[in-house]
Amino acid sequence: MVGGLGALFALAYPWLVRQSMRFQARSTVYRGLPFRFSGSLGEAYVAYGVANLVSGLSGSLALPWAWFMQRRYQAQGLEYGTARGHFRGSLGPFYLIGLAGFALTLLGVALVAALAFGGVTLLGGLDGLDFEGLSSGLIIAIVGGYLALGLLYGLAWQYVRAASMHYVLNHFELGGVVRTGATFRPWRLVWIGVTNTLARIVSLGLLTPWAVIRTNRYLIGHIQVHSLTSLDDFSAAQSQSESALGEAATELLDINIGF
Numbered sequence: 001m002v003g004g005l006g007a008l009f010a011l012a013y014p015w016l017v018r019q020s021m022r023f024q025a026r027s028t029v030y031r032g033l034p035f036r037f038s039g040s041l042g043e044a045y046v047a048y049g050v051a052n053l054v055s056g057l058s059g060s061l062a063l064p065w066a067w068f069m070q071r072r073y074q075a076q077g078l079e080y081g082t083a084r085g086h087f088r089g090s091l092g093p094f095y096l097i098g099l100a101g102f103a104l105t106l107l108g109v110a111l112v113a114a115l116a117f118g119g120v121t122l123l124g125g126l127d128g129l130d131f132e133g134l135s136s137g138l139i140i141a142i143v144g145g146y147l148a149l150g151l152l153y154g155l156a157w158q159y160v161r162a163a164s165m166h167y168v169l170n171h172f173e174l175g176g177v178v179r180t181g182a183t184f185r186p187w188r189l190v191w192i193g194v195t196n197t198l199a200r201i202v203s204l205g206l207l208t209p210w211a212v213i214r215t216n217r218y219l220i221g222h223i224q225v226h227s228l229t230s231l232d233d234f235s236a237a238q239s240q241s242e243s244a245l246g247e248a249a250t251e252l253l254d255i256n257i258g259f
Contacts, residue, residue, distance in 0.1 A: 013049070014041070014047070014048040015045075021039065022037045024037075025037035033081055036078075037078055037079070038079050039076070040077075043073055046073075047069040048070060051066035051069045052066055064094035064095040064098040065091060065094070067097075067160075067164060068089070068091045068094045071087065072087045075172050078174070080175075083177075085172060086176070087168065087172060088171040088172070089171035094164070094167075097159075097160055097164060097167070100163070101159055102156070104155055105149075105152065107152055108149035108150075108153055111149065111152070155190060159190050162186035163186040166184065166186050169223060178225065178227045179225075180223065180224065181223070181224040181225075182222060182224075183224070184219060184221075184223070189218065192215055193215070196211035197211075
């Protein structure tokens with residue numbers, strides 16, 4: 001039963017992602033004109049179906065390629081009036097981002113091994129005489145090591161998300177005349193995420209609004225939009241074709257998809 005539901009969700013996931021992005025685009029309005037997302041369903045299954053499958057079969061070696069395909073799908077499907085998004089990035093930087101995340105994960109594995117060995121040495125001794133101390137040392141070391149591994153793994157994924165967003169924003173353009181830029185530091189964004197999580201835990205969730213505002217304030221202060229022409233030109237041209245904006249959002253799916 002569980003396996004069948006999992007398979008059904010895997011098959012539907014690319015469609016769910018596309019529906020979510022369509023809804024999010026329509027919910028973003030500038031000067032009275034909403035954005036649109038026109039990425040096709042076939043492209044969604046390539047980016048979020050085939051790419052994820054290849055990544056899993058390759059032992060995550062193709063994971064950066066999957067990130068590239070997904071970010072390109074998101075960027076090039078975005079439209080504002082008559083202007084369509086374009087992603088000028090390449091595959092190589094995603095592999096560099098992935099290597100940095102992998103290095104953090106390896107550091108976590110090394111910490112697990114070091115703590116396990118240190119626990120054996122400190123509490124149990126290598127001579128095997130104190131079996132009770134040896135067992136206690138192993139348990140403490142393993143628990144501590146896995147906590148460290150989980151923390152570093154979480155940091156690695158936060159870095160991957162922050163660095164990917166930074167790269168995409170610096171290589172995205174709209175209609176050939178509008179470009180975005182990002183000056184935030186990925187590691188600074190990771191630090192904000194970590195301290196926000198700690199604040200939520202300590203405050204039992206009461207500081208969640210403060211954490212959200214803190215993150216958005218930092219991002220908004222370090223993202224620019226450069227345009228060679230007024231965005232009103234796109235709006236004026238689009239207003240002649242109301243049917244292009246007449247499609248209603250089909251589902252309100254809160255899948256957290258973004259640059």
